[in-house]
């Protein structure tokens with residue numbers, strides 16, 4: 067199942083517009099990126115030395131052996147001869163318009179959509195600076211994320227290209243509902259995407275797509291950071307899950323499910339969900355279903371690491387309910403990553419940034435390596451696999467002719483030391499330079 071062409075082009079249509087650092091080469095002019103070492107196609111794992119990446123109109127035209135200079139007036143030269151170059155990174159699970167913290171509950175009733183949008187612009191910029199040139203945003207408080215996505219695509223705001231679900235779809239009384247407010251306040255701030263029963267769930271999927279969602283995000287099980295004391299088990303019925311997935315696919319959207327418990331993971335996979343976020347308690351049956359359905363897992367190890375730290379903090383800001391769930395889920399995630407990797411299921415890199423601070427996304431790589439991934443496998447999850455998972459394999463994920471010129475550079479070889487990706491020195495997105503040290 068691919069995204070509708072219109073949705074993808076709405077996001078990608080503005081390749082090559084914004085240019086905070088450098089105007090870029092416009093009107094047929096060419097940018098020559100001289101790379102000391104380059105991992106052009108992570109699928110091959112092949113690192114080449116002394117190459118020149120030729121960029122025109124925001125796209126990669128060719129990669130030439132040796133260092134080629136700018137011949138014509140107006141052409142640009144980018145000197146990365148001392149650096150290691152690789153494709154721009156893809157984080158398949160972020161929440162760009164906020165960061166979790168002690169003020170979560172009050173923010174919900176004090177911040178306007180405009181506040182969330184301005185916060186989102188700030189976090190989007192930080193994310194791009196950290197080398198993430200594409201993200202999936204899987205749910206924020208309101209529609210600010212749609213404005214942010216479109217503003218970035220139009221070149222008005224620096225940030226990664228964004229695919230977003232907008233608000234999550236949740237059952238009434240489920241993880242996506244709101245807790246801890248007076249009933250009259252709850253009524254005002256409750257998300258519009260709560261549903262009960264198959265027909266009602268079809269309705270909210272259609273409604274969310276009408277509002278601008280590129281993909282559908284559902285909450286298939288309880289979650290750590292809600293104040294619901296409902297555990298982390300299955301929350302939608304099988305019938306509701308089938309209705310949601312069928313409607314999303316009918317309207318040309320992928321559907322991804324937040325899921326911790328094996329019952330919730332397996333029910334969502336049986337219903338034909340395209341991917342699972344977190345996957346904490348996946349079991350042998352989950353692995354069989356992932357493989358037979360070709361579904362992706364987005365492990366979000368960084369979120370597990372972060373909530374475990376919070377829960378163990380004697381001065382934690384988590385509610386008692388959230389703390390209990392954090393201790394139940396967080397410490398298990400690395401082991402889940404290990405099992406998923408060993409089983410050979412398809413994995414896309416995702417952090418759940420907003421739990422950990424935006425801009426620290428690359429810390430996920432080190433956790434993946436700790437869970438048994440080779441550095442190359444971790445990079446593949448954030449490039450070619452992420453592109454395939456988001457339906458953008460023709461556009462991004464590798465530095466091959468015809469693809470968007472999304473590339474980053476670091477000083478040292480990330481295949482030797484994966485933490486090198488936490489120190490990105492150069493960022494180009496759609497042929498435009500956003501960071502250069």
Ligand SMILES: [Zn+2]
Nearest residue numbers: 159161204418
């Ligand atoms: Zn999330």
